[in-house]
Amino acid sequence: MSRKPIIAGNWKMFKTIGEAQSFFSEVKGKAEVDGVESVICAPFTALPALVEAAKGTSIAIGAQNLHFEDNGAFTGEISGVMLADLGVKYVIIGHSERRAYFAESDEIVNKKTHAAFKHGLTPIVCVGEKLEEREADQTKEVCKVQTEAAFQGLSAEQAAQVVIAYEPIWAIGTGKSSTSADAEDVIAYIRGIVAGLYGEATANAVRIQYGGSVKPNNVAEYLGQANIDGALVGGASLEPASYIALVEGAK
Numbered sequence: 718m719s720r721k722p723i724i725a726g727n728w729k730m731f732k733t734i735g736e737a738q739s740f741f742s743e744v745k746g747k748a749e750v751d752g753v754e755s756v757i758c759a760p761f762t763a764l765p766a767l768v769e770a771a772k773g774t775s776i777a778i779g780a781q782n783l784h785f786e787d788n789g790a791f792t793g794e795i796s797g798v799m800l801a802d803l804g805v806k807y808v809i810i811g812h813s814e815r816r817a818y819f820a821e822s823d824e825i826v827n828k829k830t831h832a833a834f835k836h837g838l839t840p841i842v843c844v845g846e847k848l849e850e851r852e853a854d855q856t857k858e859v860c861k862v863q864t865e866a867a868f869q870g871l872s873a874e875q876a877a878q879v880v881i882a883y884e885p886i887w888a889i890g891t892g893k894s895s896t897s898a899d900a901e902d903v904i905a906y907i908r909g910i911v912a913g914l915y916g917e918a919t920a921n922a923v924r925i926q927y928g929g930s931v932k933p934n935n936v937a938e939y940l941g942q943a944n945i946d947g948a949l950v951g952g953a954s955l956e957p958a959s960y961i962a963l964v965e966g967a968k
């Protein structure tokens with residue numbers, strides 16, 4: 718079963734429109750490698766310019782959040798209708814920063830995942846444990862609960878399209894990455910959770926990324942693991958040369 722590797726940059730709350738455009742002009746043609754999917758998840762304000770710049774390239778553009786309703790009195794929110802209208806292809810859902818700072822529950826993550834599919838967007842659903850949960854040996858239980866909740870009510874066909882990002886929270890932005898063996902162990906377990914819900918064929922189709930202090934110098938090691946299909950990268954996705962190296966490292 719061959720799954721196409723997927724490198725996704727999560728810019729978080731970084732880059733103006735001009736900065737996004739200049740980044741894109743530097744990675745165009747370079748962060749495009751046969752056999753590797755390359756996705757840039759940018760702030761909402763930079764999305765129209767990036768979608769325009771990405772036309773005719775193999776780089777896909779993603780958002781970092783969406784609201785689960787299509788329209789309504791939800792001041793400050795952006796819906797799947799609006800993202801699809803822009804030409805956005807991916808959306809990150811349930812990032813640990815959104816769970817921690819914006820009170821996103823497993824139930825909200827599930828609603829957002831359904832909303833993504835409703836509008837033809839591919840969800841990148843984030844799961845992962847806190848440091849205290851890891852220390853209490855609860856990593857797998859936390860990932861099981863989050864994964865099962867996120868997939869609630871999805872058809873097998875939809876489930877196969879989900880990209881899961883396993884991001885141990887203690888490894889995000891800390892420089893303390895999980896060892897590739899530990900990440901592989903948890904990711905293989907998460908694939909088993911999907912198999913339990915939908916069967917082996919669906920589980921074998923789902924792509925699962927590792928995220929947390931991924932850099933050009935360690936990306937290949939993660940991608941070399943049997944169950945790790947890509948990386949969701951924060952800090953190291955912000956510089957063009959580094960982003961290009963990440964995509965090349967996923968070959």
Ligand SMILES: O=C(CO)COP(=O)(O)O
Nearest residue numbers: 727889890929930951952
């Ligand atoms: O949160 C992350 C990606 O979503 C990981 O961030 P860093 O790559 O900066 O650790």
